Amino acid sequence: MANEAYVKELVSLKEQLKFDRVFDVAGAKNIVIAGMGGSGIAGMIFQEIYSELPVYMVNDYHIPNFVDKETLFVAISYSGNTEETLSAYDKAAEKGAKMVAITSGGALASESKEPIIIPQGLQPRAALGYMIMPLLKSFGMAGNDEIGEAYDILGKIDAQNEGEKLIAEEVAMGKKIPVIYGVYPYKAVAYRWKTQFNENSKVIAYSSSFPELNHNDTMALKNTYKKSDFYFFCLSDNRDSRMDKRIKATEEITGTMFRQIGARGKSRLSRIMSMVHIGDYITFHLAGLLDKDPLNVTEIEELKLKLKE
Template sequence: MEYIEEIRQFKEQIKFSEDKKFDVNLESFKNIVISGMGGSGIVGNIVKDLYSNKPVVVINDYNIPNFVDNSTLFVAVSYSGNTEETISSTEQAIKKGAKVLAITSGGKLKEIVKDSIIIPSSFQPRAALGYMAIPILNTLGVSDKNQLNELYELLSELDSNHDEFDNIAKEIFEGKKIPVIYGVPPYFSVSYRWKTQFNENAKVIAYSSNFSELNHNDTMALKETYRKRLFYFICLHDGLDQRIEKRISITQNLTKVNFKLIKAKGSTFFVREFYLIHVGDWVTYSLALLRNKDPENVRLIEKLKKELEKS
């Protein structure tokens, strides 16, 4: 499948995953640990944004926290099933007696975790987010058929018309700007997902932060930093939280920086989170094309993994 088709296929993943969930009794666990890296690792952060009935600890590393034991629900997310950090953390969790679940297309993870949801292979991991995230969110009761249907409609609309967002890529391209993406609560992981998509799709350095934390540090740089004209500021918001909206507007006034405001659509946090994520998929895809870079290509990451395997 062409990479652009993988992006368009995101909404179909939502539909495909409608009934997918783990058969697990949540009541019996004190905490949830989600392990993964990069395009798979973002799943843990998304879960943390949307679910807080139990402590959720996200691991992007080889090692697991000491507290992991048989009261822990441990979810390993690795699209390939061979991510070395995730394999390492999962083996540790198994040893500690945690209840271990996995979402993967195969690989070693499928072999070591009995309780796995196997998803279609041959996608770029970052383009398989629906397959990876929805089963966990279904299991936790965050997503349901109504929300998934609403999201499907919104994503279809977006796929058929994203000119407005392609223009953002155009502005970034024309000024060779460095994208800075700001998010708002509770969509903390969305600005980071955009950053990683700028990296992997468009091959540009980007950075992300969130309100209101950025008001305690970034704000001091926004007015006086050198290279100020080189940054392109995007702010992802929902227009609903009046205190945060106030912060966005005061920050722009005081620092004389204009944010490109992108407003979420949807009736719930879940729907809005995924809508905002998919807008970023298109902006970063468009930037890749403008830069004449193959948005699918992540050969450097694959090369790095091979170099690591040698040693």
Template sequence: MGNEYQIYKNLILREIDFNYILPLCCMDFLEQIRNLKDQFRTGSKFTLPDEFKNVVISGMGGSGIAGRIFQELYHGKPTVVNEGYEIPEWVDASTLFIAISYSGNTEETISATTMAHSAGANIVKISSGGKLSKLPGLQVTVPGGVQPRSALGYLLSPLLNSFGMLSPVRDRVYRLIGSIDEDSSFLKSIASEIASNQLIPLILALPGFTSTGIRWKTQFNENAKLMAFSLNFPELDHNDIMAFEKSYMRERFFPIVIGDTTNEQINKRVRITSKLTGLRFSAVRPRGESLLEKVLYTIHCGDYLSYYTSLLRKLDPEDVGIIEKLKSELAT
């Protein structure tokens, strides 16, 4: 891709003893991260309707990201991700409506599912229980006990299994994700650069990795308690490039390209964007054969990167106290 990149591959910027700064709560969360490969071994699935014309996936936060990832990978029928209390007016009996809420108590998802039922949609619900599991529709119950963002495999696997997308690559996915569990030293290096220099992650996703970029962003938000931004090529060259060149405090951003592409015009755009703006782009390149493998590998890299950044900031990656306070006040 050119000399504009600093590609992190077995590169250690500085030696840090992460075990020294690892409190017990963080060790528990690390086990949740390491559990991802086993989650994709689950055979959970649901039976597709005989006929449907479109797919709507309703979900929020760490549950909803499963829908975004699926939407980017699946091209069989028009698919929309629904984030909110309402549903599109065109939802009807020809819609496969998939509601995802790990807790089963997400109020936006419950509201949308209730409306979808009234519209006559074919409803599938994926949750560990909660109020959602009691609503009309086909229920897929997944194991509970972890943070929703740590249950990505449980929530995404039923979608991939039901549409026949996971079985051909399941073993390779397990090995790829496991390879990061065995050696994530290059991600510690990136975390060190971000935390030590108090930088803001600026995630630049290549085509096919837009949902992965969003996952990285939200993992930085929740795990590392950092603002982060996710942009994607080629769209960013039509607007954000101006800010890359002239924004104040631009030196505080850490631009990092994720994904890969065989589209040489996209690769050319990345090189020229870096050159014209004077920003040096770092990069994390995926491993794997299929796009699904590459996406899941890159997602797991982001999980570790945000986790290590939280440790360096001396923060509990599992803490979502303010989100829970918000939910509590909304319920009163």
């Protein structure tokens, strides 16, 4: 039952791409995006691919001192009640920043003059489309053609994800610890996968990126104990020969095999969102195989209550 409810959320991702609310971006000198966990990922993906202005991510209670009237401050909280994001929002508003709120309701919707209201009833992490599209559209980064292509491709993944299930089986059988390496523009997506392994499958996982990992992880990959306990993913376009050479050389020198995951489609939107969605399904199938309910976030909810005591 829980699985059916979650599948309903998963297949809604493609519909979310049609969400067309935008906000005014004129006059901003820099952009600060506040968001935690599943809500923060939208900002992280945007930060990786938009670089016309400095984009600074906040995932804490405080904001940087440079925030002023020329800062575009975007607070993203699916529930609208994330205490870190609300704290950051208040501080930025006091400094006179241009304020944007993307939320389904809660205190954030009440505090914001013109909030971008997204539909309620989903897990925050299942609402990534609603949270990222206002960013991409407001900055002219997703046209109708791209949205159409991405819609079709996500639909195909929804209809056919047996390959993702096979991968999940490999992870489950060996009780593996997933490690996800992302190559630009999939570094934030690698982190998204890590969080999906945590929340959907209830499994510890971590992410890093090429070429950074060649300066640290590489030494452990060759020599660490318990190496066979890990399962290594590499999210890459395989379109950059220099990066391909790097990945291959890392595999050879450290004696490690990476499970290569390729993006689908032509446009950047399709490629990024398909890479996200492949991870959604691997982690969803893994939850099933481990007999975990992907919708269950009891400990996160318990923690929020305890902090209010």
